[in-house]
Amino acid sequence: MKYSIIPIRSFLLFIFTVLLAAACKKDNADYTYDYRRITDAVKSSNVRLVNLSKNNQLIANGDSLTNFFVPPQRSGNIPPGELTPPGTRYFPKDGFLGQTWPVPQGLFRKDGKADLKTTFISTITNIVPSREVTFSIKDNDEQPKDYYLLVNHQSLVQNPTDLLEVPRSITAPSKPDHFKIRILNLSRKIAPTYTVEDLFTKLSLVYADGTPVSTATSGIASNTWSEYVEVPYGTYQFKVLTDDGRQVPAAGQTYYNYIDRFTSTMQMTGPGFSTVNSGLTYAPIRTFQPGGVYTIVIHPADFIWTTNTDDVKTIQNGFRIISDVSEPQNVTYTQVQLANTVIGQDLVLKVKGQSSPVTAYGTASEYKRVVAGKQVLEVLSKTGQTLLSKEVELLGGQNYTFWVYTDQDKQVKSLLAANNLAGTSYIGSGKDGTNSTIDRYQSEYYFNFRFLNFSSQLPYVTFTNGDGLPYAKNLANGSGVNEQLGILKTDEPYASVLYGTTASGGYYQFMAYSSAPARVPGDWLKQITPLSSESLVANKSLYTAVGRKVPAHEPGVYSIAVIGDPDKNSSAEKAKFMVIKHTK
Incomplete structure (x- = not known):
């Protein structure tokens, strides 16, 4: 009789397989599911x-x-x-x-x-x-x-x-310091169920003052879109107008979604919790980056109107801003403008081979866009004489105003001010002198003011409202309190008001006082005509042409300075307010 002999290695492999199969029949109590996010x-x-x-x-x-x-x-x-x-x-x-x-x-x-x-x-x-x-x-x-x-x-x-x-462009602008923007009209006729003003019409894209961005982005019919147009990068408050000049509200921000049904302007709470019409139509302020591509689309959206006792949901056409490409970060370009406070002089700013137009006393030039880094800012007289030359470090993505003034000795001086256009504002009490990040908030609809003193005859100037109360939170060293000649505040650089300020006092004022460190606000400078908040409305006809009231103010970032000589009476020399709006 012959016997087959199984090799030891094969026998062990057979035993291991049998044991493994038996083990697989058991429940694995330790098994768990992996719920981690897939990041492929x-x-x-x-x-x-x-x-x-x-x-x-x-x-x-x-x-x-x-x-x-x-x-x-x-x-x-x-x-x-x-x-x-x-x-x-x-x-x-x-x-x-x-x-x-x-x-x-x-x-x-x-x-x-x-x-x-x-x-x-x-x-x-x-x-x-x-x-x-x-x-x-x-x-x-x-x-x-x-x-x-x-x-x-x-x-x-x-x-x-x-x-x-809808076709979309993802190609960069032909000019690297510009962005592309278009308008897409998806407005609809709102059903009669809702009593709202009719915004279903041809629509146009305009700047904050109502100036058309381009003929190419004007008169766009429903279900159609404009071509893209190129615009210099910067911080803008674009608005959308109907054929007859009425403003279309922006959608998507709950805080600003309360509207008057017949004008689409923002409603706010007034004295006694009554409803007051602000006269303003919500449109966000936003920085449009160089190389960016954007679409402003108008479509039916949710809004609310109030009866003073109930909030009622309604539908109205509103607009949104859509980025058509991932928004690039600006580290390359910066903006700088000239602000002329030299009495009797017309000035020109020269930077990186570019020259501003002749800038008269009490005015500011348009912005020049230059590559960031070390630059020489040169200020010339109207006849070409160099009055001042200064090397500065300009940061990418920043916005600068180059203030030129004269000191007590009539020497031409300058101040380079970086303007904060990000919409951040200080809300702390300032009682303990702190200035932490939690004392600030950020908005897309803001009224921020920086106060400055360029009157060489006034060592200190304090800015107040019409009641003589400073705008600053910190009454010791806040914005607008004891502003010195050619010096910027750093602890509380900006003061701000809310759009609802009009509910309690309507139009308000800015007033100037001759003050001192231990005397705030000081003596009212009667020779400086108070500045009405209505002066912050760039184009009053934008409202009056369509039968609307002129609002108390318009949002943006402003520099408000005292310039001139308080001891002079002539219109060319006397002290006055100078206002620059840094958002367009």
Whole structure:
């Protein structure tokens, strides 16, 4: 009889396999799911979804890309983790579809198309009935495009549209210190259910004073868009006007969403908690970066009007600012202007081979855009004589005013002031002299003032309102308190007021006092005519031409200086206020 002998190695391998199979049949009590966010890079296509609706959930090609999160509907203590919407691969922050979303390349099929469906889920209560929108998108290597989703108010507007395909530019401006901007009119006729003014018309893009940006961005009909135009970079308050000159409100900011139904101007709380019309139409102030590309889109949006007892939701056409490319950071260019406070002189600023126009006494030049770094600022007389030359370090992304003045000895001096256009403002009490970051807030709709003294006959000047009260929070060393000749405040450089200031006092004033460190505000300088807040309205006809009241003021960043000689009576020499608005 013959026997087969199994090698020892094969026998051990057989035993190990049997034991492993048996082990796999056991439940692994230590197994856990990995809920960490997937951070794999997702390459974007040339297609973008711009969501102007409430829809926050998205399905692509039958797969859910968002979390469809519904919070637990039980009483008692619920762990915070169960209330926090989980992120997803495509929406890692909170798992919701936001306002803009570049569609990843991997979602397109071989035919270059993708099928999308959007809907809405509330994270506060439960699923809320909404209008689902199903549509197809197509990638195009040669032409980037946006799909604007417009499903907010289907029963509330006439001739509603779910979606509109719009081409988009991603190429940089031809001038590197400019940005590109256009207007997209998606306004709709609001249903008669809502008694609001009619803003469904051709629309135009203008600067804060109502000056048109370009003929190319004017008179744009509904469902159409303008070409892009190039504008020098800077901080602007763009406005949108109807064909007859009425202002369209901006949407998306809850604090400013209270509007008067018949004028679309902001409502605010007045004395006794009554409702007062500010006369101002909300439009944000924003810095538009060199190399940026932007679209201002007008569409039906949510607003609120109040009856003094109830807040009523309404629908009105409003505008938003959409960045068409990732907004670049400006570290290359800076802006500088000349402010002339030299009595009897017309001056010219020369920097980096550029010269400003002749700038008269009491005025400021337009900004010159130059490459940041060390630069020589040269001030010339009208006849070309060099009066002052100064080497300075100019930082990228900054905004400067080069003030030129004379001291007590009639010598020409200068002050380079960096203007804060970021919308930050000091709100601390200043009682303990602190100046921490928590004493500040930032806004896109601000009224910030810097006070300066360029009157060589006044050692100290304090600025107050019409009641003789300084604007400063810190009465010892705040903005506008004991301003010295040619010196900037650093602890509290700016004072500010809220747009609702008009509710309590209507138009207000700026007044100047001759003061001293132990005497604030001091003696009123009667020879300096008080400056009305209405002087901060750049173009009153922007309001009067359409039968509206002129507001008490307009937002922006201002420098308010005392210049001239308080001992002189002639109009060419006497002391007065000089105002520069640094936002356009």
